[in-house]
Amino acid sequence: MLAKRIIPCLDVTHGRVVKGVNFVELKDAGDPVEIARRYNEAGADELTFLDITASSDERDLILHIIEAVATEVFIPLTVGGGVREVGDVQRLLNAGADKVSINTSAVVNPQLVKDASDRYGSQCIVVAIDSKRVGDHWEVFTHGGRKATGLDAVEWAKKMESLGAGELLLTSMDRDGTKSGFDLELTRAISDAVDIPIIASGGVGNLQHLVDGVKEGRADAVLAASIFHFGEYGIDEAKKYMKQHGIEVRL
Amino acid sequence: MSVDIAVIDYGMGNLRSVSKAIEHVAPAANVVVTSDPAVIAEAGRVVFPGQGAAPDCMREIDARGLRQVIIDAAHSKPFLGICMGMQVLFEHSEEGDTACLGILPGTVQHFPHEAMVDAAGDKLKVPHMGWNNVHQAMPHPLWVGIEEGARFYFVHSYFVQPTTPDVIAGFSHYPFPFTCAVATGNIFAVQFHPEKSQNDGLTLLGNFVTWNPGASESACDMSGAACA
Numbered sequence: 001m002l003a004k005r006i007i008p009c010l011d012v013t014h015g016r017v018v019k020g021v022n023f024v025e026l027k028d029a030g031d032p033v034e035i036a037r038r039y040n041e042a043g044a045d046e047l048t049f050l051d052i053t054a055s056s057d058e059r060d061l062i063l064h065i066i067e068a069v070a071t072e073v074f075i076p077l078t079v080g081g082g083v084r085e086v087g088d089v090q091r092l093l094n095a096g097a098d099k100v101s102i103n104t105s106a107v108v109n110p111q112l113v114k115d116a117s118d119r120y121g122s123q124c125i126v127v128a129i130d131s132k133r134v135g136d137h138w139e140v141f142t143h144g145g146r147k148a149t150g151l152d153a154v155e156w157a158k159k160m161e162s163l164g165a166g167e168l169l170l171t172s173m174d175r176d177g178t179k180s181g182f183d184l185e186l187t188r189a190i191s192d193a194v195d196i197p198i199i200a201s202g203g204v205g206n207l208q209h210l211v212d213g214v215k216e217g218r219a220d221a222v223l224a225a226s227i228f229h230f231g232e233y234g235i236d237e238a239k240k241y242m243k244q245h246g247i248e249v250r251l
Numbered sequence: 252m253s254v255d256i257a258v259i260d261y262g263m264g265n266l267r268s269v270s271k272a273i274e275h276v277a278p279a280a281n282v283v284v285t286s287d288p289a290v291i292a293e294a295g296r297v298v299f300p301g302q303g304a305a306p307d308c309m310r311e312i313d314a315r316g317l318r319q320v321i322i323d324a325a326h327s328k329p330f331l332g333i334c335m336g337m338q339v340l341f342e343h344s345e346e347g348d349t350a351c352l353g354i355l356p357g358t359v360q361h362f363p364h365e366a367m368v369d370a371a372g373d374k375l376k377v378p379h380m381g382w383n384n385v386h387q388a389m390p391h392p393l394w395v396g397i398e399e400g401a402r403f404y405f406v407h408s409y410f411v412q413p414t415t416p417d418v419i420a421g422f423s424h425y426p427f428p429f430t431c432a433v434a435t436g437n438i439f440a441v442q443f444h445p446e447k448s449q450n451d452g453l454t455l456l457g458n459f460v461t462w463n464p465g466a467s468e469s470a471c472d473m474s475g476a477a478c479a
Contacts, residue, residue: 001424002379002383002405003383003402004381045381074271074449074453075404076404076406076447095267096268098268121302121303123378166378195374197378220376220380221381
């Protein structure tokens with residue numbers, strides 16, 4: 001039976017992981033390669049790197065990181081942040097990324113999602129959707145949640161599926177950083193609206209939130225950062241908890 | 252320096268992870284990613300990966316003049332097909348109504364929309380993406396050291412249906428049983444991605460780089476229960 005996936009997310013800037021990672025005896029808390037290796041050993045099902053580097057002239061640093069990680073970590077690697085054109089997708093795939101996540105650029109230029117999936121296959125194109133509740137629906141935001149688009153999140157998800165996205169990374173901007181759990185209504189609304197897998201993100205504060213994301217939100221995968229980085233919970237601990245609650249996981 | 256392992260490059264997706272994983276399990280081997288038919292013909296072993304869509308895949312194979320050398324390699328040396336590199340070994344794919352290489356009898360079909368519901372009645376997503384159990388349908392030197400039911404990483408929307416069930420080496424459930432590994436002679440091919448399946452994937456690749464199809468029976472003798 002297909003397992004639900006747990007995906008730690010690493011924010012990278014200037015070639016370093018920010019927000020720190022609190023593994024026991026980690027020599028360098030900011031070294032992306034060592035952190036990736038540790039998460040791999042701990043049983044992460046995939047890894048996501050989010051490049052939050054502000055200036056474009058430092059973007060090549062993420063390529064070197066992915067090259068180094070792909071040499072020794074043999075699980076799927078997703079990279080997002082600053083992907084603007086098909087050439088960016090190509091560079092990341094060539095460096096060793098298995099999937100590329102497109103966020104703001106999908107809104108600015110939806111054709112990018114179609115062009116990239118036509119060229120490299122839907123399996124490697126993830127569309128990231130940042131969303132906030134506005135009145136009785138959810139709206140898509142871009143630029144790290146600062147800019148409203150007027151787009152309805154559920155309709156947008158369906159459009160991205162039709163243009164060739166192979167997976168959706170759904171982040172609730174209302175919940176992100178709150179540790180109060182996923183926006184389960186949003187997750188379920190989008191998971192029910194499309195046939196492609198959904199990764200739930202934003203708001204995880206404890207292991208029950210991961211269970212709720214799968215059972216109530218019907219997510220196919222759950223992404224979290226801080227609860228793993230700061231050592232509050234281990235990946236193996238999270239998987240055991242999910243299994244105890246009847247969720248199929250890879251142990 | 253002679254080429255030990257050729258990874259066939261026909262412009263279909265990222266081959267870096269495949270070549271890196273093989274280098275990891277065979278550090279002394281000369282592993283080359285190539286689209287040169289002469290290099291593929293000379294190589295001791297061939298890995299045939301691939302991502303993307305079947306029509307593009309077949310078009311790119313022919314654009315590079317690789318059809319015959321792939322067929323020859325599949326009949327003459329240890330040959331590992333991965334993902335799309337498994338699907339196009341068969342005769343025909345429903346994806347874009349595409350005629351494939353026809354090395355193995357059978358077809359490639361899409362997961363049927365109406366069947367994609369789990370035991371609890373919930374919708375199953377397509378592509379089939381993530382870690383699923385692989386059940387071993389036959390003893391084989393490439394399964395040695397891998398537990399029955401071990402999980403491998405999948406990402407695909409189409410699956411193979413061999414005409415001859417005796418080539419089925421492994422199957423998974425989504426939600427119905429489908430063939431995820433085939434083996435015959437010197438060919439072994441998998442729908443999942445061993446290069447992305449952590450330790451069990453590396454074990455399978457390690458088995459491939461030392462596999463001697465002509466001596467597979469003696470390999471079974473040495474591995475004992477795994478081939479019983």
